[in-house]
Amino acid sequence: MVEKEDIKAFAAKFDPQPFHLDEAAAHETIFGGLAASGWHTAAMTMRLLVDSEIKPAGGIVGAGFDEFRWPRPVRPGDELRLESEVLDARPSQSHPRQGLIKVRTTTLNQINEPVQIMIASLVVLRRPEEIANCYLATRVRSLRKQSKGIANTIV
Amino acid sequence: MVEKEDIKAFAAKFDPQPFHLDEAAAHETIFGGLAASGWHTAAMTMRLLVDSEIKPAGGIVGAGFDEFRWPRPVRPGDELRLESEVLDARPSQSHPRQGLIKVRTTTLNQINEPVQIMIASLVVLRRPEEIANCYLATRVRSLRKQSKGIANTIV
Numbered sequence: 001m002v003e004k005e006d007i008k009a010f011a012a013k014f015d016p017q018p019f020h021l022d023e024a025a026a027h028e029t030i031f032g033g034l035a036a037s038g039w040h041t042a043a044m045t046m047r048l049l050v051d052s053e054i055k056p057a058g059g060i061v062g063a064g065f066d067e068f069r070w071p072r073p074v075r076p077g078d079e080l081r082l083e084s085e086v087l088d089a090r091p092s093q094s095h096p097r098q099g100l101i102k103v104r105t106t107t108l109n110q111i112n113e114p115v116q117i118m119i120a121s122l123v124v125l126r127r128p129e130e131i132a133n134c135y136l137a138t139r140v141r142s143l144r145k146q147s148k149g150i151a152n153t154i155v
Numbered sequence: 156m157v158e159k160e161d162i163k164a165f166a167a168k169f170d171p172q173p174f175h176l177d178e179a180a181a182h183e184t185i186f187g188g189l190a191a192s193g194w195h196t197a198a199m200t201m202r203l204l205v206d207s208e209i210k211p212a213g214g215i216v217g218a219g220f221d222e223f224r225w226p227r228p229v230r231p232g233d234e235l236r237l238e239s240e241v242l243d244a245r246p247s248q249s250h251p252r253q254g255l256i257k258v259r260t261t262t263l264n265q266i267n268e269p270v271q272i273m274i275a276s277l278v279v280l281r282r283p284e285e286i287a288n289c290y291l292a293t294r295v296r297s298l299r300k301q302s303k304g305i306a307n308t309i310v
Contacts, residue, residue: 014198016205017214030213030253030278038217039201043169043194050171058185059172062193062225069219098185123185 002036002044004076010040035073041116044074045107048082056101058125066102066119079110087119091126099126157191157199159231165195190228196271199229200262203237211256213280221257221274234265242274246281254281 004023011020015037018025026034036044049060074080088102100121107116159178166175170192173180181189191199204215229235243257255276262271 010198014202016202019214019216030216030280037201039194039198042197043165046192046194047169047171059174061174061185064222064224065220067219068223070217125185 002074002076002078002080004034007034007036007040007074007076010043011037015039031073034076036075036078038070038073038116041070041074041080041107042118044080045082045105045116045118048080048107049084049105052082052084054084054086054103056122056124058123061123063100063121063123066121067104068116068118070116071114074109074115078115080115081108082106083108089124092123097126099124157229157231157233157235159189162189162191162195162229162231165198166192170194186228189231191230191233193225193228193271196225196229196235196262197273199235200237200260200271200273203235203262204239204260207237207239209239209241209258211277211279213278216278218255218276218278221276222259223271223273225271226269229264229270233270235270236263237261238263244279247278252281254279 019029019031023034084105092098104119174184174186175192178189239260247253259274
């Protein structure tokens with residue numbers, strides 16, 4: 001679960017704006033209440049991804065994004081999970097030992113509303129047997145549950 | 156300046172992979188040495204942006220990105236600065252009191268290599284006199300200098 005104090009701590013360090021720092025001040029803003037920084041949402045998504053069953057050879061190394069949107073904010077008390085799908089896999093033209101995979105990852109809250117949608121290009125080391133058959137559909141429990149180690153049983 | 160310990164602390168929380176956590180292990184990876192998580196680069200960029208002279212009415216509220224790339228990693232000891240330019244500003248079709256501005260922000264290291272390039276769509280409150288003439292070119296000192304308060308003299 002996304003804790004209010006974690007939202008404020010992340011914001012104090014990286015995104016110190018009223019709607020991420022203080023409930024009362026946030027009510028007067030476009031968010032109408034405390035909301036996590038989009039970068040916090042992105043970072044929590046990355047943690048869920050690293051803990052998921054998506055294990056490209058060489059790690060999860062992002063090069064860029066074809067699409068990246070925050071359709072709505074993450075609120076205190078939200079529970080996040082991911083749905084990921086590998087859309088494409090191809091060898092790198094410039095680095096013969098590397099490949100590029102395109103992964104769409106949607107971050108959903110506890111009522112299945114998308115809070116982040118991204119299509120990322122990841123750099124992977126080529127292992128033909130691993131690049132083939134790379135359709136994955138992942139459902140990952142909340143970050144809190146993961147951090148308590150349940151994710152290890154999924155992975 | 157980006158400190159080695161900050162790279163590891165961010166990674167331990169949000170992106171626990173060997174190339175972001177441990178120098179020796181990182182040497183064996185695609186990065187060839189310790190590198191900051193791209194999400195850490197993004198978060199540091201946001202901090203520089205919040206501390207910069209870019210002050211849209213209503214705050215810096217990202218909706219999504221037309222472009223987002225990490226051409227190279229941030230390394231321990233790097234000093235980051237931004238160059239930002241407002242490319243476009245238009246009223247929102249669905250929310251008459253809001254507008255959308257498109258801002259290209261390039262994050263550069265101390266030898267002027269881009270480490271992150273993004274074109275973001277930001278939601279702003281409409282104030283016609285502020286939306287007009289919105290070309291900005293910003294050069295911001297390193298995060299460390301900013302955190303010591305020099306940025307306040309720029310803002």
